[in-house]
Amino acid sequence: xxxxxxxxxxxxxxxxxxxxxxxxxxxxxxxxxxxxxxxxxxxxxxxxxxxxxxxxxxxxxxxxxxxxxxxxxxxxxxxxxxxxxxxxxxxxxxxxxxxxxxxxxxxxxxxxxxxxxxxxxxxxxxxxxxxxxxxxxxxxxxxxxxxxxxxxxxxxxxxxxxxxxxxxxxxxxxxxxxxxxxxxxxxxxxxxxxxxxxxxxxxxxxxxxxxxxxxxxxxxxxxxxxxxxxxxxxxxxxxxxxxxxxxxxxxxxxxxxxxxxxxxxxxxxxx
Numbered sequence: 001x002x003x004x005x006x007x008x009x010x011x012x013x014x015x016x017x018x019x020x021x022x023x024x025x026x027x028x029x030x031x032x033x034x035x036x037x038x039x040x041x042x043x044x045x046x047x048x049x050x051x052x053x054x055x056x057x058x059x060x061x062x063x064x065x066x067x068x069x070x071x072x073x074x075x076x077x078x079x080x081x082x083x084x085x086x087x088x089x090x091x092x093x094x095x096x097x098x099x100x101x102x103x104x105x106x107x108x109x110x111x112x113x114x115x116x117x118x119x120x121x122x123x124x125x126x127x128x129x130x131x132x133x134x135x136x137x138x139x140x141x142x143x144x145x146x147x148x149x150x151x152x153x154x155x156x157x158x159x160x161x162x163x164x165x166x167x168x169x170x171x172x173x174x175x176x177x178x179x180x181x182x183x184x185x186x187x188x189x190x191x192x193x194x195x196x197x198x199x200x201x202x203x204x205x206x207x208x209x210x211x212x213x214x215x216x217x218x219x220x221x222x223x224x225x226x227x228x229x230x231x232x233x234x235x236x237x238x239x240x241x242x243x244x245x246x247x248x249x250x251x252x253x254x255x256x257x258x259x260x261x262x263x264x265x266x267x268x269x270x271x
Contacts, residue, residue, distance in 0.1 A: 001030075006030060007031060008031045009033070010062075014103045015109065016108050016110065022051070022059070037117075038252055042252045042256055058234050058241060060227075060234065063227075064227050066227075071125075071198075074194055077185075078131075079130075079131050083191065086167050087187065087188060090186070091171045092171065093119060093121040093180070094172065094181075105151075105153055112154065114154060114155060116255060118175070119171070119172070119173025121197075122172065122183075125197065126161055126169035126171060130165070136161070138268075139157060142155065143156070153175075156172070156176055159262075181197045190207055193205065
């Protein structure tokens with residue numbers, strides 16, 4: 001706090017601690033890079049945004065995939081019209097959660113289960129691949145009965161998003177199966193596939209058009225270095241981060257709607 005050579009704090013604590021330590025960092029006069037999910041609730045996200053504005057400091061959420069070449073190129077292609085108008089997004093993310101004593105399975109620390117931790121990748125991808133914000137969600141949740149890992153948080157979530165243009169997204173998250181991470185952008189003329197889509201390395205992307213498959217070879221970068229470089233540029237050049245606090249708030253608002261849709265069994269409108 002009292003070291004003037006420290007300009008930025010990177011919050012990598014469990015989700016339930018993000019809001020407190022982000023606000024404390026901002027109040028200490030530091031810029032903050034905070035891991036995703038931004039916090040446990042939209043209200044906490046707003047508290048963090050307000051604290052950044054009051055302190056006149058930068059607040060960036062660490063959506064690392066927004067800063068690496070494969071996902072950036074997928075966004076460009078999906079929104080360029082090269083695939084034809086997008087009709088549907090398919091996005092799945094999951095892994096086997098393992099140790100039942102880990103903090104990710106503690107609701108107070110994690111805020112939720114697979115949806116908060118890994119499902120947010122599928123949710124965020126659906127948003128950045130379309131360049132739109134969904135206005136309606138549906139969802140279902142299931143946890144294996146008697147599994148000690150899921151006493152407090154959910155195991156599986158499937159959720160659907162409707163976008164204003166008519167694009168539909170079908171997405172899932174899981175803490176119960178072998179690691180997977182893939183996206184599909186379904187256009188009228190071609191489809192773009194990424195599998196794996198969000199791993200730290202080894203990402204693959206290809207485009208299927210008619211009877212041809214075009215593999216995309218792009219340079220691999222350190223995702224964390226890329227996002228930290230962006231944060232540094234924003235601080236030194238006084239620019240708004242690509243993934244500011246408002247981006248984290250939007251995801252938490254949608255996650256809250258997904259949980260509500262699963263509880264109620266009804267579609268939830270999102271403004």
